[in-house]
Amino acid sequence: MKPTIYDVAKEAGVAISTVSKVINKTGSIGKETKMKVLDTIRKLEYQPSVVASALTKKRIQTIGLLVPNIANPFMAEIARSIEDCGRALGFSLIICSTDNDLDKEIEYISILKQKYIDGIIIATGLKNDNAIKELIDSKIPVVMLSRDVPSLAVNTVVVDDFLGAYQATWFLKELEHEKIAMITEDVNFPAVKARVLGYQEALEEAGIRYDEKLVIKNNATYIDGIRAAQELLNLPDPPTAIFASTEVLAIGAIRGARELGFHVPKDLSVVGFDDTILASMFDPPITTVAQPIHDMGKKVIELLCDEINESKKVKQRIVLSPELVVRGTTSRNEKSLS
Amino acid sequence: MKPTIYDVAKEAGVAISTVSKVINKTGSIGKETKMKVLDTIRKLEYQPSVVASALTKKRIQTIGLLVPNIANPFMAEIARSIEDCGRALGFSLIICSTDNDLDKEIEYISILKQKYIDGIIIATGLKNDNAIKELIDSKIPVVMLSRDVPSLAVNTVVVDDFLGAYQATWFLKELEHEKIAMITEDVNFPAVKARVLGYQEALEEAGIRYDEKLVIKNNATYIDGIRAAQELLNLPDPPTAIFASTEVLAIGAIRGARELGFHVPKDLSVVGFDDTILASMFDPPITTVAQPIHDMGKKVIELLCDEINESKKVKQRIVLSPELVVRGTTSRNEKSLS
DNA sequence: ATGAAAGCGCTAACAA
DNA sequence: TTGTTAGCGCTTTCAT
Numbered sequence: 001m002k003p004t005i006y007d008v009a010k011e012a013g014v015a016i017s018t019v020s021k022v023i024n025k026t027g028s029i030g031k032e033t034k035m036k037v038l039d040t041i042r043k044l045e046y047q048p049s050v051v052a053s054a055l056t057k058k059r060i061q062t063i064g065l066l067v068p069n070i071a072n073p074f075m076a077e078i079a080r081s082i083e084d085c086g087r088a089l090g091f092s093l094i095i096c097s098t099d100n101d102l103d104k105e106i107e108y109i110s111i112l113k114q115k116y117i118d119g120i121i122i123a124t125g126l127k128n129d130n131a132i133k134e135l136i137d138s139k140i141p142v143v144m145l146s147r148d149v150p151s152l153a154v155n156t157v158v159v160d161d162f163l164g165a166y167q168a169t170w171f172l173k174e175l176e177h178e179k180i181a182m183i184t185e186d187v188n189f190p191a192v193k194a195r196v197l198g199y200q201e202a203l204e205e206a207g208i209r210y211d212e213k214l215v216i217k218n219n220a221t222y223i224d225g226i227r228a229a230q231e232l233l234n235l236p237d238p239p240t241a242i243f244a245s246t247e248v249l250a251i252g253a254i255r256g257a258r259e260l261g262f263h264v265p266k267d268l269s270v271v272g273f274d275d276t277i278l279a280s281m282f283d284p285p286i287t288t289v290a291q292p293i294h295d296m297g298k299k300v301i302e303l304l305c306d307e308i309n310e311s312k313k314v315k316q317r318i319v320l321s322p323e324l325v326v327r328g329t330t331s332r333n334e335k336s337l338s
Numbered sequence: 339m340k341p342t343i344y345d346v347a348k349e350a351g352v353a354i355s356t357v358s359k360v361i362n363k364t365g366s367i368g369k370e371t372k373m374k375v376l377d378t379i380r381k382l383e384y385q386p387s388v389v390a391s392a393l394t395k396k397r398i399q400t401i402g403l404l405v406p407n408i409a410n411p412f413m414a415e416i417a418r419s420i421e422d423c424g425r426a427l428g429f430s431l432i433i434c435s436t437d438n439d440l441d442k443e444i445e446y447i448s449i450l451k452q453k454y455i456d457g458i459i460i461a462t463g464l465k466n467d468n469a470i471k472e473l474i475d476s477k478i479p480v481v482m483l484s485r486d487v488p489s490l491a492v493n494t495v496v497v498d499d500f501l502g503a504y505q506a507t508w509f510l511k512e513l514e515h516e517k518i519a520m521i522t523e524d525v526n527f528p529a530v531k532a533r534v535l536g537y538q539e540a541l542e543e544a545g546i547r548y549d550e551k552l553v554i555k556n557n558a559t560y561i562d563g564i565r566a567a568q569e570l571l572n573l574p575d576p577p578t579a580i581f582a583s584t585e586v587l588a589i590g591a592i593r594g595a596r597e598l599g600f601h602v603p604k605d606l607s608v609v610g611f612d613d614t615i616l617a618s619m620f621d622p623p624i625t626t627v628a629q630p631i632h633d634m635g636k637k638v639i640e641l642l643c644d645e646i647n648e649s650k651k652v653k654q655r656i657v658l659s660p661e662l663v664v665r666g667t668t669s670r671n672e673k674s675l676s
Numbered sequence: 677a678t679g680a681a682a683g684c685g686c687t688a689a690c691a692a
Numbered sequence: 693t694t695g696t697t698a699g700c701g702c703t704t705t706c707a708t
Contacts, residue, residue, distance in 0.1 A: 004684090004685055005685060005686060006685080015696075016686080016687095016696095017686095017687080017695065017696080018694060018695075020687060020688085021687095021694090022693095023686095029693065030694085033694080047452050051389055051393055051454045051684090051685080052393055052685035052686040053685080054700090055389055055390055055393055055699095056685095056687045056688075060389060062453070069418060070408070070417050071411075072414075076408050076409050076413075079409070079414075080407060080435055083408065083435055084435070092432045092453065093432060093686085094430045094432050094433075095431050095432075097418055097422070110385065115398065115430065116387065118349070155525050178360045180484060246343040248619070251621075278616070281620075282619075282621075283620075283621070307637070324705090342702085343702060351677040354702080355702095356678060356679070358703060359678090360702080361702095362703080364704085365677085365704095366677060367677065367678080371678080386702075387700090387701055389700090390700070390701035390703090392684090393683095393700090393701080393702070394703045395684090395703070396684085406686075
């Protein structure tokens with residue numbers, strides 16, 4: 001049987017509370033006894049039970065991560081970043097793929113609570129914020145990732161979607177593109193709306209008239225990307241550049257363009273968003289707005305720890321800047337010279 | 339404060355053991371009291387503490403998944419499958435990315451043990467099996483996924499790598515390719531070796547002489563794929579087809595070929611392995627040996643549950659068949675007609 | 677069928 | 693500085 005704190009205490013000839021103290025570095029213990037305890041812990045290969053301590057401390061050194069789908073490369077990369085940052089602080093990571101389904105989200109939150117999880121990171125995008133509200137009311141440390149809940153005071157880490165879209169669009173403008181289209185998901189999330197706004201702002205500053213026929217909203221699948229691009233390219237006066245608000249949409253758009261005989265980037269420039277493995281492995285590698293995935297994980301864990309330790313009671317909202325990564329799907333607009 | 343089992347008992351006017359029994363469906367309880375208890379549970383919104391019960395039952399309804407890297411699309415898809423199958427049975431999933439680093443693997447295993455995890459799924463590939471041996475000796479339910487430990491009796495789920503490689507190679511042969519190369523990771527894992535063997539076997543049956551210059555072993559990065567393909571295509575008598583033992587290698591190979599002016603699939607056919615999102619989103623979509631990701635997750639959870647419940651004491655080794663998915667990176671060899 | 681009580685392994689007062 | 697002890701919330705005999 002695995003040794004318990006009692007075994008250690010007996011073997012070392014001290015009380016269990018003494019052992020507990022040296023393990024948790026609480027209270028004060030004599031250097032002598034401390035060494036003795038440490039020695040027998042090593043000798044017995046004793047490992048404290050996280051579960052037993054969780055019963056009193058209400059913490060099990062584990063955090064939950066709610067994502068739409070861990071199979072989505074962007075989420076998987078985010079998860080990896082969070083896992084690493086969390087591990088450094090002793091946290092394990094439970095993955096919860098909700099498919100953006102409210103019922104699953106509620107179910108997962110309920111389960112995580114039952115398990116005395118230390119905190120929850122929410123990176124799902126839902127229409128309904130009630131589940132989140134209740135969560136926060138129940139005093140469980142929460143931080144939102146890439147998701148704003150405007151009506152709530154809650155720790156949040158987001159990237160500047162407006163800026164990212166602006167950068168992408170402006171870059172296209174500097175490449176002398178004038179008809180710049182946008183493909184995006186058709187939902188009401190602040191993040192999505194901000195990207196459209198950033199696109200519009202850049203156009204305006206560039207002196208390009210905003211044309212709503214050039215903005216295609218739909219779902220965000222590969223197929224949607226293909227369709228949207230083809231719809232755009234079949235226009236009487238088709239765009240020479242497309243800003244896709246997602247890597248998958250960008251890849252779909254490229255595919256759609258190619259099927260119509262357009263060459264990327266010669267005939268059509270495409271900029272994506274996220275910078276997942278999909279962008280760098282595609283041929284040509286995709287010019288894209290990179291989310292600072294590593295920083296996002298780091299900040300999110302920092303905020304969560306602050307919340308867990310109650311060291312800071314003020315909620316924070318951290319906005320990280322994205323960065324345009326220029327690769328092979330964009331080029332100067334030749335038509336504008338004619 | 340969250341209600342405890344005591345609150346429920348008091349409110350319902352019964353003993354806590356009675357409440358415990360109705361929750362766990364153990365022992366026998368009168369229909370009357372059962373209803374009464376159930377009602378007050380609902381009324382109080384009582385949720386039993388998994389942690390407290392774990393203290394006696396030694397189970398926390400959570401399993402650990404050791405993978406090289408959750409950011410790897412194949413592993414992320416596997417994780418999703420396992421998550422879903424596990425959730426149906428009430429398990430949460432803790433992700434542990436080891437980077438195939440023995441120290442991290444050991445550290446993770448140790449942490450998982452401390453947390454009274456119910457079982458561990460190991461999908462990492464390591465040179466050293468000692469950590470696994472100890473794990474199994476310590477009676478924690480374990481199942482290996484895509485990893486054989488020949489010297490150990492342990493539940494295992496693998497796909498038939500030999501068969502997959504055979505199918506890929508044979509398919510290429512049926513396309514009348516005669517010079518078929520292979521690119522693979524250079525490690526000693528049974529899975530990797532089996533793929534090389536399957537390739538060789540198919541060649542032999544096809545009456546094609548095995549040429550070791552056509553087998554490039556290296557790491558398994560995108561860059562390695564590029565280099566390997568270029569090395570092959572620069573041969574005096576270059577291959578017309580490449581079987582890459584990984585999606586990433588396949589994508590690298592295609593890129594390498596294109597840089598040299600080869601068209602895929604006209605000048606060079608490429609077959610990959612895994613069938614992740616990378617394969618279907620690439621342009622053209624990649625012909626690949628699909629691993630039955632969903633079945634793998636299902637079987638792995640089944641085995642783990644058997645082990646957890648001790649219902650079956652015989653260790654099993656389940657071999658799943660891969661399936662060739664023909665897409666756009668393969669075509670008939672035109673040169674053979676000349 | 678139901679209840680009383682002894683743990684599970686640890687933490688945290690409180691004493692000494 | 694060290695030890696005693698009462699929980700934490702639940703499961704599980706063993707009585708009743």
